[in-house]
Structure formats: structure tokens, C-alpha cells
Amino acid sequence: MHVKRFQDAGPYEAPNHFGCHGLRLQGFEESGPKNQWIGFSQFLPGGGAGPDSTPFEKVYVVLEGEMTVIVDGAETVLYKMDSCTIPPNEVRKIENRSNDTCKMLVVIPYSPEPKVEA
Incomplete structure (x- = not known):
């Protein structure tokens, strides 16, 4: 078992995010998870991310x-304990349109290892 205390979670900068403070709860430790990492994102009012996509899926909880997720012009508001999966290469934008901080878990697989050609 690998335990990491919240007080030991280090910050990370997520590309194309604004008004956001991210902490890495699990991942990238030698004895940590092997398939994915877990982030804790705190979005201030007016904060968000995108529009952009990644080559791998991610899950938001x-x-x-609340967080507004925008995909192909369609808007969906996620509330407390709602979640969604963003498929690989799907362009999305997220916006905190409320006056409260949105706290969100993000589950992301590790990037695939680059293929080395001999």
C-alpha cells in the first residue's frame, strides 16, 4: 500500500488552465500507482481550462x-459528486461560472511511453 498525505501533495501546473491550483494526490512516485495519476484541482470563480484535448481519456469528479463542461458547443453543468469521462482527442473547455471555488478530482492515465526505433 502506498499512502500519501494531503499535506505532502505537491502542486503541478496544468497546460492551458487558468484560475486553477492543482495538487498531485497520487502518481509519479516509485511505489505509487502504475497506470494513472490523481489530481486535485481547485478552480476559482471564472477559472477553467481549454479549449484543448489530450490523446488519452480523463475522468472529472x-x-x-460546479463546473460547466463544453464539448462541440453543448454545455453540461456538473454539480457536487457528478462526474464525466472525456474520451481521447475530444476537444473540451471547462469553466467555473459560479461564485464558489470548484474542487475537482481528475484521474488521468500516464502518457504512453514514446516508441524508440532501433
């Missing part, structure tokens, strides 16, 4: 507050 809203713990507090």
Missing part, C-alpha cells in the same frame, strides 16, 4: 461547487 466534482467534489464541491
Whole structure:
């Protein structure tokens, strides 16, 4: 078992995010998870990310507050304990349109190892 205390979670900068403070709860430790890492994102009012996509899927879980997820012009508001899966290469934008901080867990697989040609 690998335990990591919240007080030991280090910050990370997520590309194309704004008004956001991210902490890495699990991942990238030698004895940590081997398939994915877990982030804790705190989005201030007006904060968000995108539009962009990644070559791998990710899962968002809203713990507090609300987050608007925009895909192909369609908007979906996620509330406390709602979650969604963003498929690989799907362009999405997220916006905290509320006056409260949105706290969200993000589950992301590790990037595939680059193929080395002999």
C-alpha cells in the first residue's frame, strides 16, 4: 500500500488552465500507482481550462461547487459528486461560472511511453 498525505501533495501546473491550483494526490512516485495519476484541482470563480484535448481519456469528479463542461458547443453543468469521462482527442473547455471555488478530482492515465526505433 502506498499512502500519501494531503499535506505532502505537491502542486503541478496544468497546460492551458487558468484560475486553477492543482495538487498531485497520487502518481509519479516509485511505489505509487502504475497506470494513472490523481489530481486535485481547485478552480476559482471564472477559472477553467481549454479549449484543448489530450490523446488519452480523463475522468472529472466534482467534489464541491460546479463546473460547466463544453464539448462541440453543448454545455453540461456538473454539480457536487457528478462526474464525466472525456474520451481521447475530444476537444473540451471547462469553466467555473459560479461564485464558489470548484474542487475537482481528475484521474488521468500516464502518457504512453514514446516508441524508440532501433
